[in-house]
Amino acid sequence: MEMAGTRRFPVWLLAVWSLTRVALLLYVLRVLVFPGPDVTTDVSVIYHGWYDTLRTGTFPRHDVTWQYPPAAALAILSPALLPFLDYTRAFFVLALLADLVVVCLLSYAGTRPGRTPRGAWLWTAGVALLGPTVYARYDVMVTAVAVAALLAGAGRPRVMGALTAVGALLKVWPALLLVGAASRRAWVSAAATAGALALLFGLTAPGAFSFLTAQRDRGTEVESMGSLVFHIARHFGWQGQVLLNYGSVEFLGPYVDWVSAAALALSVIAFGWLLLWRLRVRRLPPHALADAAFVAVLLFTVTSRVISPQYLVWVVGLAAVCLSRRGSRMTLPAVLVLAACLATVLEFPVYFGDVVASDRLGVTLLLARNGLLLLAALTAARTLWRTTVSVPPPAVPPQTPRTQETLAPS
Numbered sequence: 001m002e003m004a005g006t007r008r009f010p011v012w013l014l015a016v017w018s019l020t021r022v023a024l025l026l027y028v029l030r031v032l033v034f035p036g037p038d039v040t041t042d043v044s045v046i047y048h049g050w051y052d053t054l055r056t057g058t059f060p061r062h063d064v065t066w067q068y069p070p071a072a073a074l075a076i077l078s079p080a081l082l083p084f085l086d087y088t089r090a091f092f093v094l095a096l097l098a099d100l101v102v103v104c105l106l107s108y109a110g111t112r113p114g115r116t117p118r119g120a121w122l123w124t125a126g127v128a129l130l131g132p133t134v135y136a137r138y139d140v141m142v143t144a145v146a147v148a149a150l151l152a153g154a155g156r157p158r159v160m161g162a163l164t165a166v167g168a169l170l171k172v173w174p175a176l177l178l179v180g181a182a183s184r185r186a187w188v189s190a191a192a193t194a195g196a197l198a199l200l201f202g203l204t205a206p207g208a209f210s211f212l213t214a215q216r217d218r219g220t221e222v223e224s225m226g227s228l229v230f231h232i233a234r235h236f237g238w239q240g241q242v243l244l245n246y247g248s249v250e251f252l253g254p255y256v257d258w259v260s261a262a263a264l265a266l267s268v269i270a271f272g273w274l275l276l277w278r279l280r281v282r283r284l285p286p287h288a289l290a291d292a293a294f295v296a297v298l299l300f301t302v303t304s305r306v307i308s309p310q311y312l313v314w315v316v317g318l319a320a321v322c323l324s325r326r327g328s329r330m331t332l333p334a335v336l337v338l339a340a341c342l343a344t345v346l347e348f349p350v351y352f353g354d355v356v357a358s359d360r361l362g363v364t365l366l367l368a369r370n371g372l373l374l375l376a377a378l379t380a381a382r383t384l385w386r387t388t389v390s391v392p393p394p395a396v397p398p399q400t401p402r403t404q405e406t407l408a409p410s
Helices: 011-028 041-054 072-081 087-109 118-136 139-155 157-171 173-180 184-204 227-236 256-280 288-302 311-323 331-350 352-356 360-388 401-407
Strands: 241-245 248-252
Touching: 011 087, 011 118, 041 072, 041 087, 072 087, 072 139, 072 157, 087 118, 087 139, 087 311, 118 139, 118 311, 118 331, 139 157, 139 173, 139 288, 139 311, 157 173, 157 184, 173 184, 173 288, 227 256, 227 360, 256 288, 256 360, 288 311, 288 331, 288 360, 311 331, 331 352, 331 360, 352 360
Parallel strands: none
Antiparallel strands: 241 248
16 A cells, blocks of 8 residues: 555554554553553552642642653643543553654654654664563653654754643653754744743742752652662672662662762753754754754763653654654664663563672673663764764865876886
């Protein structure tokens, strides 16, 4: 079946996406049991509790696990759109629809001139590898907004800016999509949209910005890059604890504040590198917008005090947008991210007990996942610099036979 001349309907993509997503739904609905702890309790317990509070017109500002910008309330309240389902099932269905939106956007983009369907395939594979956690968090909804913003890109900068602002008010990180934006219209649109929405939330809902101070007392999450210090230190007598703190399992105890401060310092260094890149950039080809966003989110992921499994959803989405352009050089980092997805589902939820216990298996899986992410970040940053900052070598004109004859030794 052909569409628009040479365009073909992605039958195999749709088939693979459908089969893998049916499996994910069966897992989150507990028809099939996925190994490890139940990943759906965030929706059935935490999100549902927030839902009951948000319906009253106020934010759960006294709940230390609420650490999200005000537009996150829209995602938490969204199951009300499906009143014929209970809260948990409605949320899973909406997560599935957000996933479908992403694959449709990437698939359509792949049919346009200068594009490729590789992005849609990467998204399909990456989400499948991450397992049921994807549908048990609202990050897939945020990623759908971010993917739409990047695909709007330079062609529709005002649309991109508005979508970026919405995404940032859902979960902050989409603000990094503007790193590679060359058009002032994108920045102005983002600022205007964010300002208007922030004012609306601030005036109508008490506690809308309580998230700004909610994370200052957090420890180091057990899956983060810095946590490896304590996983190893526990085998040498480190006297700390692993506790559920601020909604995640964290290390608490001696020197944790030092490692957390180091992570913050590395994030500042990453921001400084991005600023230097922006000041030194010589050319911004069409693929640079998505490439820069991919690099920025990777850098801030690997330097964060927290690397939750759902963070990989963001990175896979941005990698997929990169691969949807033929000119992108991010294939290797994208493949590394895909491998990190497999390592992620193994460390959480399958062997999360081993990670929490700092067992050899758990530490090995964590080293593999974090190592792959770090390698992807460094490789992607180097590629971005080389394709946008470094001066390409001058082209050497081909020698004519007469020139070759002249240069030949006598």
